[in-house]
Amino acid sequence: MLSAIEKGLDHIVFLEHMEATGVNYFETTWLTDKDFDDYFEEGEKLQEKYGDQLNIGLGVEVGYNAAQQQELQDRLRRRSWDQVGISYHFMPVPGQSFNLNLVSRKEENILAIAETGCESVLNNYFDTLMEAVRVLPGTVLCHLDAALRFQPGLQLTQNHWQQIEELLDTVKEQNMALEINTSGFAIRGTPFPDPAIIQMAINRRIPLVAGSDAHRPEDVGRYFHKLPELLDQLSTLRQTRPWPLLMMPH
DSSP states (O other), X not given: OHHHHHTTOOEEEEEEEEOOXXXXXXXXXXXXXXXXXXXXXXXXXXXXXXXXXXXXXXXEEEEXXXXXXXXXXXXXXXXXOSOEEEEOOEEOOTTOSXXXXXXXXXXXXXXXXXXXXXXXXXXXXHHHHHHHHHHSOOSEEOOTTOTTTTSTTOOOOHHHHHHHHHHHHHHHXXXXXXXXXXXXXXXXXXXXXXXXXXHHHHHTTOOEEEEOOOSSGGGTTTTGGGHHHHHHHHOSOGXXXXXXXXXXOO
16 A cells, blocks of 8 residues: 555555465465455455545456356356456366466466467467456456466467457457556566557547556556556547556555
8 A cells, every 4th residue: 555655546446366266276366255254354344444545446357167158247246346357377287287377477387388389379369368358247358468478489479369359349348448567567567468459449439548557566557657648649639538547566
C-alpha cells in the first residue's frame, strides 16, 4: 500500500492467482479457497486502513483449465470480485510428467516446451484463451502474448496473428478490457502485449487497463510512466481516449 501511495497512485486492484484443482506441477503458485478467505479478510482490513488515501480493489487472475470449466465458474460465483482477470498458465501435455508452465523461466519448463514444439503450444494457448474469454465471467484479459516469453528466438506465425485477431474480437464481444502488463518492459523492452497488439485493441476501442505484475512492493506501478507516451504514439484517438489506466499489482 505504502509503495502505491508514495508513487501517487489513487486506485489499485490486487489480482491473486486461482487455478483449478488437478494442475500437475512441481510447486504451488496459486491460492486455495482457504487462502482466498484470508485474502479477503486481510484486503478488507487494508481497505479500512488506507481507504482515505487509496482505492483498493480485490480481484483474481484465474488460470483457465478447459477440463475444469465448471469448477472455475462455480468458484468465481461464490465471491464478489472487483476485477476478474483471465489467463492460461498450465498446459497439460501427454507424455510430460508435469503441466507446462507457459510463463515460466525455469529451465525444465523451457526444455519441455521446446520438446513439445513452440508453434503447437502457442496454437493451443491462443485457442484456449479464446474459449476462456467466452465461458468465464472475466473483466480483463491478462498479458495476452506473455506465453513462452523466455523461449529463445520465439516468433509468432501468421496463424498466431490470425488467432490474436479473433481473440481480440471475442474480448470486444464480451465487453472486456485488455491488460497492458508493464513487466514486459523489464523482460523484453516492450509491455505485454506487443504494441502492435495494443494498436489492434485501440482500433477495436477495447478498454485498456495497466498492470505492473508486482510481486514485490518496489515493483508496484513500475514503468507506468512509459504508457502515456506509448498510447499517444499508437492511438489516433488520443484526444478522446475512453479507457482508464488502472494499476493491478499481482
